[in-house]
Each structure stands twice: as structure tokens, then as C-alpha cells.
Amino acid sequence: MAVDFRLPASVATFLDSPTPEEWLDEAVKRLPEMLLDHANCELKAASTALAFLYRYPDRSNLVQRMSRLAREELRHFEQVRAIMDDLEIPFERLTASRYAAGLRDAARREEPHKLLDSLLIGALIEARSCERFAKIAPRLPDKLRRFYGGLLASEARHFEHYVAFAKSECDVDDAEIDARLETLKSVEAALIAEPDTEFRFHSGPPP
């Protein structure tokens, strides 16, 4: 079966700016770290989805969807760890990149803005991951290329679910959601444009 690495147009237009070429050049030279940090990201994505279950347990639709999302992220986590074992990449603890913390810092603390911002930030992280999978896949060895090509489709779906929930679950009008999204898109684009001394799945270009 042919794997399609084309970045979905919905994802490309959602992000304010593309991943810098310098990050991609670095990533192909740092595959063990990329996989290690990618495994971390999948686990954190599962934990983030679960946090919605604990915070908003009375919202049945959100709860069902986030639980399924957490399961899908865990499956990806297991797949990345299995690839690491195949490639004999030993586990190492990595420090977290600025990226997720930077986005989290931009989230507002009071409801309903807290839920809205959490969902929009979720959408941005999924969209960026999807974009990086699409761009890095063609540069990877065969087995990894197929794996990253396969993840692409899931992440694109996740991004859409987060956006849909921002619109359906938050008691905030559409114009305000759009305005907030523009602000958060700028924050996200700035985070991946700024150089990083440490290479991570969501880091900026090397200095």
C-alpha cells in the first residue's frame, strides 16, 4: 500500500509558519533523539487527553473522545518504543523542550477560557506534529518513513477533533474563538522559529 506523505491542506493553512528547513536537516542527523523525544510526546499527549477526563468528567462527548484519543496516543507510544527496541536505541531521560511549556504558559486560567485555550493548544500541537511527520517522512529510512507516513493521518484527525471541540464545548462565540486562535497561532509560530540549543521533536532550528 502506498503511503501518502502529503501534508493535508487543512493542517498547512492552520499553522502560521512552516517548520524551518534547518530543523529538518538536523532531525535526519539525530534520529535516536528524535525517536526518544517522539515517544515522550506521545505519552504526554495521552496524559493531556486524560487530564480533560479528570477536569471535565461531566461532559460525556468530550470524555469519550478524549479517552479514545488517549488510547490512540498510547498505541503510537508503544509503536515508537518498539521501533527504538528494534533499532537498539536505549532509553534515556530527555529534558522537555520549551515548546509545550511555552504554549501552556499562554493558556488562560479561568473558565470557559481555560477549556478553550487547552483545546486550541491541543489542536496546534497536533497540527505541528502532523506537519513535521509529513516533512520528515520522505527523508527517513524505509521502515521509519512508512511509520511516520501512517501517523500523519491520525494526527490530522486529532487536530480536527480538538478544533471541533473548541467550537462545540466552549461557551464562547465564534468570533472570539477565531481571535484567540490567531493569538495562539502566533505564539506557536514564534516558539518553533526561535533557535534551540537542544534538539527535540518540537524544538526550533539549531543556533
Place this chain on the structure above:
Amino acid sequence: MAVDFRLPASVATFLDSPTPEEWLDEAVKRLPEMLLDHANCELKAASTALAFLYRYPDRSNLVQRMSRLAREELRHFEQVRAIMDDLEIPFERLTASRYAAGLRDAARREEPHKLLDSLLIGALIEARSCERFAKIAPRLPDKLRRFYGGLLASEARHFEHYVAFAKSECDVDDAEIDARLETLKSVEAALIAEPDTEFRFHSGPPP
């Protein structure tokens, strides 16, 4: 397909004492609370499995197994929540029962005993859940009976995985594991024998 409600002998012999009949009599009268607390328990079981991933990320076998376990618990959580929606049982926050906290308090804090105790406690909770599913299932309305009968088999498997990991992952000799298990079994049996004013999935008999 016929559903087998027989309690696996391995589970029955693992527990120091059976669930009091008074708890079962109470449970059939408190189905909404039982389902609500059961959903909580599945979510907490998923979080407990994930905690192993964060605490012992270098143990590939444990990590893979616990991630799959977390996914299975989340699927059960979704199923219980869907049944609650079908039965129009609204979500309510419930206080936690003494049970899990009582077991957690018995766990030692230093490695390798912390890992051993966490795994043995996991085994006890899964075994007790399995026992309660087996005993309550025949008393439930048709749809719930089948559901609880189906969970029985998974929980019995989970219990076995926890025991197997206690033996394979901990650098502790078998005699010490057996001795520790006897102690924790007594703690567990005491926790479910003591009367509870609040009915929960793992509570003791009513006062």
C-alpha cells in the same frame, strides 16, 4: 454466546477473604453509584498503569505491557460511561473510598520495594475487582450482567500480569515476594471487611 461468571480459581485463592454478602446485597440496590464509582476505578486503573511508564521508562517490557493495560482500562471506562448514558445516570463526583488509599499507605517508599509493592497492590486490586464482577454479575439486569461477565476475564488477566511482573521485574527473591504478598493480602482483606458508611465499588459492608 454464553457468558461464564465463574470466578477463576486463581483469583479466589489469591484473595484472603471473599467479598461480604452484605456488600453484594447493597450493590444491587445502588447500581447508579456502583457504575459511577466503577467508571472512576477504570480511569484510576489507567492512570496507575501510566504512572509505571513515567516512573520506570527504561523497562521496555513493563512499559509496553502497562501501556496496553492502560488502553484496556480506558476502553472499559468508555464502556461504563456509555452504559451510564444509556441508563441516563448523570455524572456526579464521588469521594474516593478508603480502599485504594489504604493499600497505597501500605506500600514502601524505597526501591526495589516500592516497585514490588506497587505491582502486588495492582494485582490485589485487579483480583478483588474480578471477584466482585463475578459475584455481582448474576444479580444484575441482562445487559449489565453480560458486561460485567465480560470484564471478569480481562481483570483476571490483568491480575496475572501484575503478579508476573512482580516476579520478573523486581530484584527481590521469591521467598521475600511471597512473604510480602501475604502481608498485603491481610491489609487488603481487612480493608474490605471493615464497614463503610459510603457505598463504593471497593467499599466494605454497610454499617
